[in-house]
Amino acid sequence: MLRHLTRTLALAVALSISAGQAYADTALKGAGATFPHPLYSKWFRDYQAEDPTVTFSYEAKGSGYGISRIVSGGVDFGATDKYLTDQELKVAPEKLLHIPTVIGAxxxxxxxxxxxxxxxxxxxxxxxxxxxxxxxxxxxxxxxxxxxxxxxxxxxxxxxxxxxxxxxxxxxxxxxxxxxxxxxxxxxxxxxxxxxxxxxxxxxxxxxxxxxxxxxxxxxxxxxxxxxxxxxxxxxxxxxxxxxxxxxxxxxxAVQAMQKKAGKAHPAERDFRLSLVDQPGKEAYPIVGLTWLLVYQQQRDAVQGKKLVEFLRWQLRKAEKMTSTLHYTPLPETWTTQVEQTIGSIHIPQ
Incomplete structure (x- = not known):
């Protein structure tokens, strides 16, 4: 009887630990662009090494797919190399933010x-x-x-x-x-x-x-x-x-176009939607674009929202140094503060 009770208690503790571990893990789901997929894959792996309680899944099926998935609420973040127009943004149930991550050619x-x-x-x-x-x-x-x-x-x-x-x-x-x-x-x-x-x-x-x-x-x-x-x-x-x-x-x-665009609005109201193609400059490659993560300003889940914001801050401050090894170009330093303010405008429920 005692041996049976001991085994029962041990099993209960094991299940409790297992359930606690499952509860501690926060799964962040994303979908969209294949353009930045090599870089995002590395970011997800490296960030999980720093915060093992977060797991990422990402469906690289194109920007159009990422836009449709975030608008329908099927993912925590969408990824796109094509920014949404004002009309397209109105289709979303709540306000979507464009978080620029890197520049690519x-x-x-x-x-x-x-x-x-x-x-x-x-x-x-x-x-x-x-x-x-x-x-x-x-x-x-x-x-x-x-x-x-x-x-x-x-x-x-x-x-x-x-x-x-x-x-x-x-x-x-x-x-x-x-x-x-x-x-x-x-x-x-x-x-x-x-x-x-x-x-x-x-x-x-x-x-x-x-x-x-x-x-x-x-x-x-x-x-x-x-x-x-x-x-x-x-x-x-x-x-x-x-x-x-x-x-x-x-x-x-990228630099000239981004400086012109960024200077037009109040820092807390930056609009990071712009085209970088066919820019002037002797050294400028003409087929260049930004890529963005699409996230809702009003997060619905406190835990997931907090983890998503922490990841966004991390990729902005630390991961940009990783871009060159995978042939992407980081955002100009002049944009870092403004992007950080946009990330800071994300509201996490209490």
Whole structure:
């Protein structure tokens, strides 16, 4: 009898400890952009090492998916490379905040075996390829830009994202800004009606398609291109220089636009929604964008809200130093205080 009672008490204690541990863990769910996914994955792992009571889950299915999930209340945070318009924000049940995290460049990657590195493209040439006006690698326009590459006569295989994508939003925002015919015929957004090309769902799938398809071209966040050793084109910027995507050219593109935008509002009312494409500056890479975390200003759960705010403060102050190793560009220091104030405006229920 005593032995049975001892075993019963031991089992009860074990169950109590187990239940207490389960209660202590706070699960934060997110969904959205594949653009920053390599970086966010590292942030989640590193933060869990500092605070083991937090667990993260993240569905990298594109910015459109992240927006729909946060608006429907299915996740604690959404991730997007395309900011929401005033009209889109009205659909959300409560006030959504845009928390900018990092800046990234959209590289134009290609797989032309005989051409080697060094492809140069003007905005009009890039738009022409994606409109189906330039269909072969030895088109006179491309040969004039790249006389030493020995471009082949083979057909260009155009690859684009098939899902609702923030990377697509940045890419088409750029093409709309630099090419009037693109702006009128195709436009910009997370999803567009592509004149030509083969679709790929997600950044990783797009990379794989480029790798497996000779004579192909596609657009992808620079981290994916560099991590997979893809060739990337130099794009002619507003100053007339051909610039490749890297940390310096990304920052050069972002600083001026961000300073102008940030100076317009009271610090507590910053609006971090802005486009960074086609910025002036000799060193500026022209296809650059911000990526944001979408969170509700009014949190519904005290524990989850507190943990989410703690993570947001951590990534702003500490994780930005990790960005360069994964080829992202941190926010300018001039923005840190303003972003922190926005995070501080999140209300956690008592």
């Amino acid at each position: 959209v590289a134009v990657a290609y797989n032309v075996p005989v051409a080697g590195h060094g492809l140069k493209l003007t905005p009009q040439a890039l738009a022409g390829i994606y409109q189906g006006k330039i269909t072969r690698w030895n088109d006179p326009i491309l040969v004039r830009l790249n006389p030493k590459l020995g471009l082949p006569s083979r057909k260009i295989v155009v690859i684009h994202r098939s899902d609702s994508s923030g990377t697509t939003s940045i890419f088409t925002d750029y093409l709309s800004a630099v090419d009037n015919s693109w702006s009128k015929s195709v436009g910009k957004g997370t999803s567009v009606v592509w004149p030509v090309g083969v679709g790929a769902e997600g950044s990783s799938t797009l990379v794989k398609k480029i790798e497996e398809t000779p004579d192909s071209i596609g657009y992808v966040e620079i981290a994916y291109a560099l991590e997979n050793d893809l060739k990337t084109a130099a794009i002619k910027n507003r100053s007339g220089r051909f610039v490749k995507a890297n940390a310096l050219s990304t920052r050069a593109a």
